[in-house]
Amino acid sequence: MSAPGRVRASRNHAGVLLAASGVNKHFGGFKVLDDVSFEVGAGRLVGIVGTNGAGKSTLFAVVSGRLDSDAGSVTFAGDDITRLDPVRRARLGLGRTFQVPREFAHLTVRENFLVAAHCEYGETLRSVFGGWRRVDREQRALRERADGWIEFLGLMHVAGEPAGSLSGGQKKLLELGRMLMTEPRCILLDEPFAGVNPVLVEQISQCIRDLNATRGIAFVVIEHHLTALKALVQHLYVMDRGRVIADGDPASVLAQPRVLEAYMGGVI
Amino acid sequence: MTAYLVAVGIVALIYMLLTIGLNLQYGYTGLINFGVVAFFAIGAYTSALLALHGWWLVPAFGVATVVAAIVAYPIGLLSLRLSDEYLAVVTLGFSEVVRIAIQQEEWLTKGVQGLPGIPRMFAFMGVGGDADVAILAVLVACNVAVIGLMLHLVRSPYGRLIQAIRDDEVAVEAMGKDPRRLKVQVFMLGAGLAGLAGAFYAHFITYLSPDQFLPLVTFYVWIAMIIGGTGRTTGAVAGSLLLLVFLEGSRFARDWVPGVSEVQMASVRLALVGLGLVLFTLYRPQGLMGSRR
Numbered sequence: 001m002s003a004p005g006r007v008r009a010s011r012n013h014a015g016v017l018l019a020a021s022g023v024n025k026h027f028g029g030f031k032v033l034d035d036v037s038f039e040v041g042a043g044r045l046v047g048i049v050g051t052n053g054a055g056k057s058t059l060f061a062v063v064s065g066r067l068d069s070d071a072g073s074v075t076f077a078g079d080d081i082t083r084l085d086p087v088r089r090a091r092l093g094l095g096r097t098f099q100v101p102r103e104f105a106h107l108t109v110r111e112n113f114l115v116a117a118h119c120e121y122g123e124t125l126r127s128v129f130g131g132w133r134r135v136d137r138e139q140r141a142l143r144e145r146a147d148g149w150i151e152f153l154g155l156m157h158v159a160g161e162p163a164g165s166l167s168g169g170q171k172k173l174l175e176l177g178r179m180l181m182t183e184p185r186c187i188l189l190d191e192p193f194a195g196v197n198p199v200l201v202e203q204i205s206q207c208i209r210d211l212n213a214t215r216g217i218a219f220v221v222i223e224h225h226l227t228a229l230k231a232l233v234q235h236l237y238v239m240d241r242g243r244v245i246a247d248g249d250p251a252s253v254l255a256q257p258r259v260l261e262a263y264m265g266g267v268i
Numbered sequence: 269m270t271a272y273l274v275a276v277g278i279v280a281l282i283y284m285l286l287t288i289g290l291n292l293q294y295g296y297t298g299l300i301n302f303g304v305v306a307f308f309a310i311g312a313y314t315s316a317l318l319a320l321h322g323w324w325l326v327p328a329f330g331v332a333t334v335v336a337a338i339v340a341y342p343i344g345l346l347s348l349r350l351s352d353e354y355l356a357v358v359t360l361g362f363s364e365v366v367r368i369a370i371q372q373e374e375w376l377t378k379g380v381q382g383l384p385g386i387p388r389m390f391a392f393m394g395v396g397g398d399a400d401v402a403i404l405a406v407l408v409a410c411n412v413a414v415i416g417l418m419l420h421l422v423r424s425p426y427g428r429l430i431q432a433i434r435d436d437e438v439a440v441e442a443m444g445k446d447p448r449r450l451k452v453q454v455f456m457l458g459a460g461l462a463g464l465a466g467a468f469y470a471h472f473i474t475y476l477s478p479d480q481f482l483p484l485v486t487f488y489v490w491i492a493m494i495i496g497g498t499g500r501t502t503g504a505v506a507g508s509l510l511l512l513v514f515l516e517g518s519r520f521a522r523d524w525v526p527g528v529s530e531v532q533m534a535s536v537r538l539a540l541v542g543l544g545l546v547l548f549t550l551y552r553p554q555g556l557m558g559s560r561r
Contacts, residue, residue, distance in 0.1 A: 064442065090444030102439035104432045106499065114425070115432045116443045122425030123445075125453050128417075139425060182443050 016075075017042040017218050018094065018186050023062055023072030025055075025242075032058045033069070034242040040186060043216040045208070047229045047250065050239035051263060056222045057099055059239070060188050064096045065089045077185065093185035097192065099222075101171035105164030109155055112163050112174055113146035114139070116181035149177045153207060169200035176207065186218040193225040201225065205232050226254065238263060274400045278472055280512035281407035282465045286485075287492040287504040288414055289461030295499040296422055297454045298434035300352050303343070303359030304489045306366040307336040307459040309481040311466025313370060313377060316386040316476055325389060329467040336463020337456040344455030348448045363483055371478040382477030389471045403472055410468075411505075414461065418501045430454055431499070484538075488515075491541060495548045497555025506556045514544060 018040040025033035033055045040046045050056050061067040063074055065086035073082045076094050084092075104112050119142065121127050122135045150159050153173045158166060163174055172192050179187050189208075193201045205228055211217050223229040229236070229250070236250040240262040246253050253259060286304055293299040315332035319325060343362060347355050370377045377383060389406070393399035421427045432440050433447045440447050470476055488511060496507020518537045522528060528536060548555070 066438070066442075086438075086441045087444055087446045090442055096442050098439070098442075102436045102442075104435040104439065106435055107428065107431060111428055112432075115428055115440070115445075118444075119425050119429075123429050123450075125426060125450075128421045128424050128426050135425065178439075178443060 015042045016040070017044075017077055018063070018220070019075045020059070020063055021073050021075075023059070023074070024070045025058055025062055025067065026070055032242050033062065036072070036239070036242070036244055038237050038244060038247070040218050040220055042185070042218055043212065044218050044235065045212055045233045046218070046220045047233035047236045048220065048222045048239060049224070049226065049229065049236065049254075049263060053241075054239040055242040056239055057190055060096060060190055060220075060222065064094065064188060090182060090184075093183070094188070095179035095182055095184035095186070096188040097172070097175040097179060097190055099190040099194065101168070101175050103163035103166065103171050103174055105162065107163055108160050109163050109166070109174060110143070110146055110150065110159045112178055113149060113181050114142055116178040117142045117145065118182070146181060149180050153177045154203060168194075169196035169204070172196060172204060173200075173207070176204070180211070184217060186220065189219060189221045189223075191222055191224065193223055193228055201228050208232060230254065271396050271400065274404050276512055276516050277404050278400065278407060278468075280509055281404070281411055282468050282472070283489065283492055283512060284411050284505055284508040285414060285461050285465035285468070286489045287496065287508040288411075288418055288501060289458035289465070290489050291493050291496075291498065291501065291504040292418065292421075292461070293454055293458035295493060295504070296427065296434060297430045297451060298352075298437075299347055299451060299455055299458075300356040301359050301455070301458065302356045302483070302486055302490075303361075303363035303366075304462055305481050305483060305485040306359075306363035307340060307462035308466040308469070308485060309363075309366055309370060309478075310339055311336045311463025312470040312476055312481075313383070313466075314463070315467035316383055316470040317376070319387045319471065320383070320385070325387065325471060329464060332467040333460045333464040336466065337460035340456045340459030341452065343459075344452035347451055347455055360483065360486075363481075363486060367478050367481050370481070377476075377478075380478060382475055384475050386470050386474045386476065388474050389468075403468075407468060410464075415501055415505065422501065426450070434499075488541075491545050493555075494545065495555055497558030500555065500557045503555050503557035510556065511541075514541060 016039050019038070021037045023033050023036045024031070036055070036059055048056050048059070058067065062069045065084055069082065073080055075081060076089065076092055081089050081092065104115060107115065119138060121131060122138050127135050150156050153176065155170060155173055155177065158170065163171070166174060176192070192204050196204065208219055209232065212219060221229060221233060233250055236247060236253045237244050238246040238253060238259045245262055246256050246259050286308060290301060290304055293301050311332040314335045315328040318328040318331060343359060346358055350358060371379050373379070388395065388399070390399040390402040393402060422431070429445065430450055433450060437447050492507035492511040493504055494507070495510055496505065497503030515537065518540050522533045
């Protein structure tokens with residue numbers, strides 16, 4: 001299995017691609033994010049773990065622009081994107097998936113991929129009334145690219161099925177594939193292994209590794225499946241009650257007493 | 269009897285245009301429009317007033333369509349800021365504002381007295397008979413063209429994107445696509461179709477008054493879309509035809525129900541339409557042309 005398309009000539013591990021600094025977020029009187037900072041280097045695989053309610057998904061929402069932060073900043077590829085809306089952040093190459101998959105249920109799997117692609121002319125109203133050859137040309141190229149990713153993710157057998165009829169794991173792959181159509185530089189994956197069978201967990205992990213290795217895409221992964229996450233990421237952040245309480249290489253971070261206490265109640 | 273069937277067919281085809289427009293807005297894009305009748309009224313009055321000032325009907329129809337679409341622009345902008353329930357309330361309120369404005373602005377619309385003497389389509393062919401058949405034929409051609417365009421639209425990348433917006437707007441934004449432009453465009457397109465339907469109505473009925481534009485018309489259009497199958501152009505066609513069959517068929521129900529006056533029967537018909545809607549949503553929620561997924 002290898003990712004379609006060209007392989008990046010070089011990968012810059014040293015440069016910071018995505019960074020959040022001093023991010024705060026309140027919901028009413030409840031502080032969900034408390035001075036959270038983290039960094040993701042270009043082409044890196046980073047994990048975020050924490051108990052339910054630790055603020056992980058809220059952090060993703062703030063980083064992706066779905067929620068405004070009360071304080072702090074977010075930078076992407078050196079640019080301050082704190083005030084940008086989700087659309088502009090996505091156009092810069094910052095993609096995300098969701099904890100509960102948000103597939104376009106009534107569209108087929110292939111159509112889900114095609115919707116995600118940058119479609120210069122076909123998605124304008126005037127293309128409905130004219131320039132149909134141009135639309136055809138554009139769509140043929142996009143369909144070829146979509147089929148490449150569908151094949152890569154092992155979804156070809158359901159390409160013509162409505163996305164709403166997919167299993168939970170397939171929907172996770174679909175969301176990942178849709179993001180790939182946007183040609184991202186970094187993807188935020190929110191619990192990609194949740195409710196997914198072990199075989200598919202390994203398949204998703206392998207896809208992520210492959211994409212990271214061949215395309216240099218950075219991934220930030222929120223996950224409770226610690227075994228799979230430890231094997232996947234190079235750097236791990238641990239959150240508890242809205243704060244980052246530890247970070248470093250996964251094995252050593254997960255061995256810290258503070259992390260064991262916060263994350264597993266000290267039972268391990 | 270033939271004249272009656274032709275007249276019913278004309279009304280059914282006018283409803284078809286309204287239903288196709290609403291289906292584009294709600295069925296394909298997820299925009300709740302409870303103010304369909306407002307754009308229908310704007311189209312009807314615009315075309316009627318222009319024709320009364322000596323305009324030819326074809327340009328009057330065009331202007332009616334464009335005016336209804338332009339009036340929809342600010343409402344479309346509101347749809348960007350409002351969630352479904354609030355947009356429903358705003359559009360419903362807007363339809364009442366339009367109706368009351370028509371009622372109050374007597375200098376323009378002749379208010380509750382109504383606007384008589386609107387030039388009829390194919391007036392040179394007389395009233396009824398061949399003239400009505402000609403109106404029916406034009407409406408059939410217009411609906412065929414609109415259906416063809418709609419089928420093309422929903423299969424195009426543009427149509428794919430509006431359906432994605434309906435299914436999950438947040439996911440569309442996460443892919444770097446801005447749904448706002450498309451939502452406003454679709455709202456205007458649907459309103460334009462309602463305006464065109466209004467123009468046909470005005471030049472068929474030849475008399476307009478505010479009480480022809482009650483929210484009940486919007487209710488009927490929604491029923492036609494739901495029973496036909498939301499998100500299906502063929503559903504809008506089937507739904508509007510079935511609605512008219514039901515509305516007209518229930519006129520004859522009085523013959524079977526003794527002791528019910530004409531006035532009471534109007535309410536009974538409405539109740540029967542409501543019952544039909546309830547039964548449809550219970551036993552065939554996907555509508556006539558929809559398929560379970």
